[in-house]
Amino acid sequence: MALLSKKSSSLSTKKKIWWVVVWRPVMMGLTLAGVVALGSCTANPPNRTNDVCAVFEQKSGWLKAARKAERKWGMPVHIGMAFVNRESSYVANAKPPRRRLLGLVPWTRLSSAYGYAQATDEAWTDYEKETDRWFTDRDNFSDAMDFVGWYNHRTHKALGIAKSDVFRLYLAYYTGLSGYRKGHWRSERIQGYARKVQQQSKEYARQLQRCS
Secondary structure (H helix, E strand, O other): OHHHHHHHHHHHHHHHHHHHHHHHHHHHHHHHHHHHHHHHHOOOOOOOOOOHHHHHHHOOOHHHHHHHHHHHHOOOHHHHHHHHHHHHOOOOOOOOOEEEEOOOEEEEEOOOOEOOOOEOHHHHHHHHHHHOOOOOOOOOHHHHHHHHHHHHHHHHHHHOOOOOOHHHHHHHHHHHHHHHHOOHHHOHHHHHHHHHHHHHHHHHHHHHOOOO
């Protein structure tokens, strides 16, 4: 029994040395690599969000993505960009603020909205099903722009809102199709949001004349 105990102790010591010398550095390296990769996946937003030409200059590939959505869904570039700017300020992993329990303790978020287009879980699932696109991400700009184009196209078909009517398109985007039908868009607060998107899209349209 004493001999077995010594052998067991020796094996245990060897395992500890193996862990410290070999596996621990490996695991720490993998963890660090994961953190770096995660950080690189969440790109920083552009600096000058009110100048769409500056945005496209800073973000390679975004103009191509916006034009692709325009060809596919008939959504002008300036409208899609104005929607995304309003929804997330071009922050890839944007989320709604948290509720406050007793006014102090951070609680659940206001909705499941996430990403550039602030698409909810439900809306994104509908998008993937209807477009048959199953490997999409809300924090991917091209996917988010395609989502906005799809949603506005669906709004056009369901509610008869023209694809150039930024004000009403955004009202439907913000309240959802059922919410729009119920008249939730009559809120002065929501209409204020829609007017800002409308104004932003006009500014973007003017700017695009010099850079696209």
